[in-house]
Amino acid sequence: MIVDVHVHVFPSLKETAGYDDIQSNYAVHQGKIRRLWARMKTNTLDERYIPEPGEDVGFRMDDYGKFYWTKHGKECWMQRFPAVLKNMEWTPEQMIAFMDEVGVDKGVIQSGYMEMNFERDYIAEVTAKWPDRFIGTITLDYDVEKGAEHLRGEMAKLRKAAANQAIKGVYQVFPRGQAIESSDFEPLWKELSDLGLPHFFFVGFQPKDKYLYSLKQIEQVLKKFPDLVGIIGHLGGNIRSSSHPNYTDGRELLPILRLPNVYFEVGYVLAYENWTFWKENYEYPYPLHTKLIKMLYDDVGCERLLWGSDMPNLYRTCTYRQCLDLVRLHFDFLDDDEKDLILGGNAARVFRLEP
Numbered sequence: 347m348i349v350d351v352h353v354h355v356f357p358s359l360k361e362t363a364g365y366d367d368i369q370s371n372y373a374v375h376q377g378k379i380r381r382l383w384a385r386m387k388t389n390t391l392d393e394r395y396i397p398e399p400g401e402d403v404g405f406r407m408d409d410y411g412k413f414y415w416t417k418h419g420k421e422c423w424m425q426r427f428p429a430v431l432k433n434m435e436w437t438p439e440q441m442i443a444f445m446d447e448v449g450v451d452k453g454v455i456q457s458g459y460m461e462m463n464f465e466r467d468y469i470a471e472v473t474a475k476w477p478d479r480f481i482g483t484i485t486l487d488y489d490v491e492k493g494a495e496h497l498r499g500e501m502a503k504l505r506k507a508a509a510n511q512a513i514k515g516v517y518q519v520f521p522r523g524q525a526i527e528s529s530d531f532e533p534l535w536k537e538l539s540d541l542g543l544p545h546f547f548f549v550g551f552q553p554k555d556k557y558l559y560s561l562k563q564i565e566q567v568l569k570k571f572p573d574l575v576g577i578i579g580h581l582g583g584n585i586r587s588s589s590h591p592n593y594t595d596g597r598e599l600l601p602i603l604r605l606p607n608v609y610f611e612v613g614y615v616l617a618y619e620n621w622t623f624w625k626e627n628y629e630y631p632y633p634l635h636t637k638l639i640k641m642l643y644d645d646v647g648c649e650r651l652l653w654g655s656d657m658p659n660l661y662r663t664c665t666y667r668q669c670l671d672l673v674r675l676h677f678d679f680l681d682d683d684e685k686d687l688i689l690g691g692n693a694a695r696v697f698r699l700e701p
Contacts, residue, residue: 347701348670349693350445352579352611352654353453355472355480356460358435360407364464371461375413376405379424381551385620386662387425395422409433428661436658438472442479444657448667451690452478454654454697456546456579457485457517466507473512481697482512483546486519490530501537508541514697515577518548523556527566535571544575544609544696550583554592557584565602575696577609577652578602581638585617587624596638603646609696611654612639612688613672619663630664631676640679648684652693 357363365371377399384391395417397403403415411427411434427434445453455469466484473482484507486500500519507513516538520526538545549560568576578599586593602608615635621628643651655669673685680688693699 347451347690347694348449349452349454349690350450350655350657351454351652351693352456353441353657354436354458355438355441355455356436357468358433359459360434363459364461372405373400376415379413382424382426384623387620389423390420391622394418395420407434425662428658430658430661438476438480441657442476444666445479448670452481452699454481454515455483457483462487466503470510470513473510477512480512481514482510483515483517484513485517488520488534490524501533504537508543515544515546517546519545522560527563535567535574539571539573542698544577546577546579548580548583549578550580554584554594558598561598561602565605568602568605568607572607575607575609577611579611579654581611581614581617596641599642600645603642603650609650609652609692610642612651613653613655613669615663615669615672616656616659630668631672635672636676639677643679648680648687649692651688652696653689
C-alpha cells in the first residue's frame, strides 16, 4: 500500500472558500505573499513590489495558479499554484485520477487554503464519499490569547471531528509564536494523545532564530507527552541555499527526530523550485534532498520517515510519478523493505490503517 501523507483538495479559491466574501478570502492569500517570496516563480524579485497585508493593490487570481497585483505602477504576479489547476480548484476527483495514474492507494488531506470551520465540513464530506482513498486532517484555532471559552469551543470541535473515523490527524492547530510548552496547552496535547491523533507541525518558513526555537518547543512537548505523535512536515520548512542568512544544514532536526514519537515528511521537493537560487540543485532528482534524507536516515533509520508530495503544488517542480520515484529509484541507500516503509508502511502505523 502506497500512502501519500501530503495532498490537498479544495474548491475554487476564486470564490469565498468559506470566508464571508471573496475579498476576505483574497486578503488571506495576499497576506502570505511576503512569506512565500523568493520561493515561487514571480515576474520580479524586487521586494519593493511585495504587497503587504491589507494593502490596496488590486489583488486577484487567474484560472491557472497565478496571483496578480499592481504596485508602484507595475503589474506583478506569483505562480502560487501550478498551471495544471483550472479555475483555481483541485477537486477530489482530480486528486484520485492522479493517484490512480501513479499507483497511490491513499492520500492524507492536509488542511489549508479554506476558512477552517468551512474546511472541516468540506474534508468530512470528501472523506465520507471516498473513505478508501482519503484520510482527513483538521485544523483548529487553539489561540490561548482568546480566552478559556474560546478554547473550550475549539476542543469541542476537535472531539466532534475525531468522532468521524476518517479524520485521523490534525494540522497546525495553534498560532505560531505562542508558548506551546506551557500549561495553557496541556489540555490540547493530552486530548490529542488520548484520541490518538497525530499532529502535523508547520515549523519552517520563518527566520532562523524563530525556526530553531520552535523546534525546541515541539521537542519539549513531545518529551512531556510521549503518546502524542508529531510529524514534521515540509522537510522541516527551512531548506535554504547555503548563502542565505537563515541557512541551516538539517542537523538541527536530529534531536527531535531521535524521539520515538516523531516522524518526518520526505519528498517535499518544492523546497528547491526556484532556479534563480538553486541552479543545478534545482534539477530532478534534487541531490540536496537526497543528501538530507540520507543524513537523517543514517542517524534515525527509515521507520519514522513518511513520503508526502504536496499535490497538486508539486507540479510547480516535477510530476507525481517523479516524486514517487525519488524514493523508489533514487534513494539507493535503502533496500526494498525500507522503501516500502517510507512509501506506506510507516504511514499505515501512524494513521492506524488496515491493510
